[in-house]
Amino acid sequence: MTFYKILDFKYKGRSFTAFRNNLGFQTFLEYEVVDNNRKYHYIDEMTYQRLYDMFLKKKPSFYEDGVNKKRKFNFIPKVISATGTALLLASLTACGVLSGNVSNANADELQLWPNQMFDDNEVIITDDYEVYEIAKKVNLLTVDGLNLYWSDESNITFDDVRNTLDSNPDVDEFLADYIHNFIDKLEMRCPNINLTCLNHNVQILKSKPVGDFEMMQVCGSSTATACFVAKDGTIYYNEDRLDDENFEYIMNHEIGHMLLNGYREINGYATERHFTTGANTGFMIEEGFDTLFIEDVVGVSLEDVAYRLPANYVRIIKDSIGYTFDDYVDGYHIDFENRIKEFLDDPNYNVDNLPYLMEYQKYNIRGNNDIEIEDSEFYELYEVVAGVFFKANIEYCDSKESIIELYEGLIDDILNDVYTKEGKYTFDFKGLREGMRRALKANGIDESLWPSDDDLTMIAIVSVPGEKQNIISR
Numbered sequence: 413m414t415f416y417k418i419l420d421f422k423y424k425g426r427s428f429t430a431f432r433n434n435l436g437f438q439t440f441l442e443y444e445v446v447d448n449n450r451k452y453h454y455i456d457e458m459t460y461q462r463l464y465d466m467f468l469k470k471k472p473s474f475y476e477d478g479v480n481k482k483r484k485f486n487f488i489p490k491v492i493s494a495t496g497t498a499l500l501l502a503s504l505t506a507c508g509v510l511s512g513n514v515s516n517a518n519a520d521e522l523q524l525w526p527n528q529m530f531d532d533n534e535v536i537i538t539d540d541y542e543v544y545e546i547a548k549k550v551n552l553l554t555v556d557g558l559n560l561y562w563s564d565e566s567n568i569t570f571d572d573v574r575n576t577l578d579s580n581p582d583v584d585e586f587l588a589d590y591i592h593n594f595i596d597k598l599e600m601r602c603p604n605i606n607l608t609c610l611n612h613n614v615q616i617l618k619s620k621p622v623g624d625f626e627m628m629q630v631c632g633s634s635t636a637t638a639c640f641v642a643k644d645g646t647i648y649y650n651e652d653r654l655d656d657e658n659f660e661y662i663m664n665h666e667i668g669h670m671l672l673n674g675y676r677e678i679n680g681y682a683t684e685r686h687f688t689t690g691a692n693t694g695f696m697i698e699e700g701f702d703t704l705f706i707e708d709v710v711g712v713s714l715e716d717v718a719y720r721l722p723a724n725y726v727r728i729i730k731d732s733i734g735y736t737f738d739d740y741v742d743g744y745h746i747d748f749e750n751r752i753k754e755f756l757d758d759p760n761y762n763v764d765n766l767p768y769l770m771e772y773q774k775y776n777i778r779g780n781n782d783i784e785i786e787d788s789e790f791y792e793l794y795e796v797v798a799g800v801f802f803k804a805n806i807e808y809c810d811s812k813e814s815i816i817e818l819y820e821g822l823i824d825d826i827l828n829d830v831y832t833k834e835g836k837y838t839f840d841f842k843g844l845r846e847g848m849r850r851a852l853k854a855n856g857i858d859e860s861l862w863p864s865d866d867d868l869t870m871i872a873i874v875s876v877p878g879e880k881q882n883i884i885s886r
């Protein structure tokens with residue numbers, strides 16, 4: 413099975429490479445450099461579990477039942493958002509512990525052999541849905557997949573959703589007001605958006621006001637404001653946090669997830685609607701979209717948003733390639749990536765690593781200090797962002813000054829309201845300049861107009877809210 417390199421990182425001073433396969437499963441190898449050659453080693457299950465928990469924490473995890481070796485799923489919902497998904501845990505385990513040979517080469521692509529993997533007949537993957545027989549689970553990737561499995565709920569109108577809400581006795585007035593407001597704004601701004609998933613969620617929804625203590629049990633964090641658990645059809649909101657400045661924002665954020673995260677049991681299968689695939693791949697793109705959705709459609713904003721950086725990337729790409737909120741609610745992350753590929757029309761861009769790089773970078777800026785990732789590891793992400801942005805704005809690239817202005821504006825858009833949780837973070841924009849030049853070349857802009865590195869900002873430093881961002885040209 414082929415695994416592709418995502419990036420290198422350090423964990424407690426040790427060097428690792430993260431890999432992914434085509435199903436979105438990730439694994440890690442440790443490496444050392446001997447005589448300028450990289451030598452890879454397998455990692456033990458404990459280290460794998462630590463890295464997995466770190467990068468994919470707040471997502472479902474698993475444990476083995478030591479007595480009868482049956483797998484059980486220990487569900488931990490996300491803190492700010494909860495899709496309520498039990499994912500493909502059998503294969504996650506399998507990818508964690510590898511056997512067989514490992515190449516010593518400094519390869520971007522490695523042949524690895526997990527101890528167990530799905531047989532072909534256990535997995536069906538189409539453009540609209542994925543069926544995992546071993547887990548009795550169906551991932552509904554698009555609105556077409558949704559309509560296929562949930563056909564009784566298609567053609568839902570805004571008034572249908574309002575009626576569904578009004579006739580649900582398990583939603584308290586407090587939450588119902590939020591949802592009504594959301595529906596009204598949605599109708600004004602996105603009158604043709606698909607409402608199948610939202611209506612289903614509103615139909616089964618229960619509101620559960622809880623306090624800090626219960627929030628800890630449900631969402632794994634006592635300071636969480638709210639979380640939506642699709643599988644239980646429940647929005648938990650924290651009554652101890654009603655006065656928090658982020659309360660309204662996060663309530664709407666969670667309601668936003670109800671548009672395309674849903675769960676229904678049908679004929680013994682757990683059918684789940686997602687924007688993500690595989691092991692929650694695409695999660696950060698979804699959070700970016702949901703963040704923009706709340707700001708643009710519902711009109712609620714907040715100063716320091718956890719998903720600001722992914723949202724900034726998503727906004728630049730979305731506006732450049734003409735992807736809409738309707739497309740987002742209808743699709744899934746690979747559909748978004750395919751639209752980027754079509755728009756770029758150049759196979760030399762690596763779009764497939766985009767969701768992973770967004771996730772790791774977000775983590776790198778706002779996560780745990782045990783992990784260190786050089787910002788140059790995100791080169792491919794910058795290249796794609798610059799590629800779509802300059803192609804979309806190519807008509808304005810008629811002088812060196814205007815190209816410089818576009819480039820600097822792009823950096824402003826990427827860094828807009830981006831903060832670290834603590835300390836400073838340095839962005840290295842080499843990939844952004846290369847992506848710009850590739851786009852200028854592909855679109856026939858004369859080389860005499862291209863700015864040199866000396867004309868352009870090369871690095872930027874961001875820090876905690878309140879401290880000024882530093883943008884350094886050199």
Ligand SMILES: [Zn+2]
Pocket residue numbers: 492493494665669699702
């Ligand atoms: Zn979320």
